[in-house]
Amino acid sequence: MKKKSKAQRQEELVEMLKADPFYTDEEIADLFGVSIQTVRLDRMTLNIPELRERVKSIAETQSSKVKTLGVKEITGEIIDLSVGQLGISMLEITEEMIYSKTNTLRDTYIFSLADSLAMAIIDAPKVIMRVANIKSFKLIEKKDRLIAKAEIYKTIDKKHYVKVIINNKAQEQIFRGKFVFEELD
Amino acid sequence: MKKKSKAQRQEELVEMLKADPFYTDEEIADLFGVSIQTVRLDRMTLNIPELRERVKSIAETQSSKVKTLGVKEITGEIIDLSVGQLGISMLEITEEMIYSKTNTLRDTYIFSLADSLAMAIIDAPKVIMRVANIKSFKLIEKKDRLIAKAEIYKTIDKKHYVKVIINNKAQEQIFRGKFVFEELD
Structure with missing residues (x-):
């Protein structure tokens, strides 16, 4: 060629x-x-600018729309956000996120990536996570990069049902979660 | 009196x-x-010694038994541990664990308290968390203290089923979770 x-x-x-x-x-x-x-x-x-800078600049704009969370309480960088509908975020895996015995990503970071994005798209000042049903399909290696997509697929009374999917760099699905957040007064 | x-x-x-x-x-x-x-x-x-010291000294002994995790990767202090059976851990809530907008405990800490204890009781060198089904019953206030209890209630082939319950200081149940961990080679 x-x-x-x-x-x-x-x-x-x-x-x-x-x-x-x-x-x-x-x-x-x-x-x-x-x-x-x-x-x-x-x-x-x-x-x-390089990737890190491009993402940071997008994330600053998008994160400012979030109602339920402080920006620092979001795991990963929010790339796209329509409050009340959907969101996309990205996580670059770093050394402190790794299980020392297996060199793979700790559960808490993948949960938190999904949970904080799901919460970020809810259009309410105060919510509680009532339910989370999650599945993970493979261990995530240190060098990987994750993209999370969250979408509100149902709202009944004050309960918001959110589906989250996380893919790795190779576009394999490595996580799926369904969350129910309830608005509180 | x-x-x-x-x-x-x-x-x-x-x-x-x-x-x-x-x-x-x-x-x-x-x-x-x-x-x-x-x-x-x-x-x-x-x-x-005072509470913090009592807990630390117990936790050091108990945590050394864990096979799946490094000690620093456990959220909370492990108070009691029978690898292959059950475990108890405790979390004192501190400032950085709090949602700034609602002054309550962040989801990620309660998940991580449950998940790391559940993982700690598994008798295997390498596992993946396949499934977690969790429910939370109330928001946790800043000054609270949590006690988590985990138990393996079923093992089928290489899959370990773990139930985790978390209570607050007032003995109210505030979280329930079922986890499935699968042993990997």
């Missing part, structure tokens, strides 16, 4: 990140068959 | 803490109708 011209590559890079802002420099380099240094130069030329 | 003699009170204090080591100095003072200072003097005379 002939390599793309620099202009063509940079144009495609802009489109790619518009469609999905979660590509790391490594992944972009792989996709274009260029070095990481080339990707960094492309980003600098185009004035595109 | 006539106050108890010092000797009688100290004798009863020893018995009380043998039966239930979780009394704070405040609670003991209330029960005997004496000042907190008197309780502290009694404890010093009898060489009994």
